[in-house]
Amino acid sequence: MKKLTTFFLTILFFITASSISVYAQAQKNEVLIRNATVLTAVRGTLPNTDILIQNGKIAKIGSNLKASANAIIIDATGKFVSPGIIDCHSHTMLDAINEVSYSVTSMTDVHDVLNPTDISIYRALAGGVTTANLLHGSANPIGGRNTVVRYKYGRPVEEFVFPGAPMGIKFALGENPKRIGGNPAPG
Structure with missing residues (x-):
């Protein structure tokens, strides 16, 4: 039982550590979400839309947006993005x-x-x-x-x-x- 508990605690530690590092990486880099269906509160549904995130904040929403060479690119084709x-x-x-x-x-x-x-x-x-x-x-x-x-x-x-x-x-x-x-x- 002790080995099983240790195993699960180790797995939980690595999951937590990796999620924190992904968060930190996303905060430092640009993130470009491509081709999403964006659900807005005011402007309705925006199909095939890109979202550029810089320093953890949305910088631009539009089509065919450009990002820096080191940006994280997420292909959101067939997926939805909505306000939090x-x-x-x-x-x-x-x-x-x-x-x-x-x-x-x-x-x-x-x-x-x-x-x-x-x-x-x-x-x-x-x-x-x-x-x-x-x-x-x-x-x-x-x-x-x-x-x-x-x-x-x-x-x-x-x-x-x-x-x-x-x-x-x-x-x-x-x-x-x-x-x-x-x-x-x-x-």
Whole structure:
């Protein structure tokens, strides 16, 4: 059993290390996605479209775009590219979700428990989620403050926080706070 566990941990390490190196390489190089069907939020569907990415940001969208000689070229013929999905209610990458010491915990902040290596980030990115509103759990009628993040698996926590995103507090009424906090004493 110990050998099997060691084997799987070794495999997990190499998968994580390789995904981080691919991310780092893509951030340094240009990336050209060729011949994709691009789904936009405003301009409809753009067939046979190229997307040029420089320094991790979209630089151009069009046809027959040119890239530098060392650019990473991705043939997306027959594939779709869409804007990143924004998850408005997420608990991804949180090492702790609820603070149950008190019924009102507005003094807590989920930013304090962010885990930049949570495997859920990798899964969210693989599913197209690029941004999330991370919320306190539902154990309290008035919970902690939220944090809005852009997913960047394996990067430092400071790079996740979405600058200028509005703050909020999680409110939860109904069965969850009743189940966790119990019923008040009669009388």
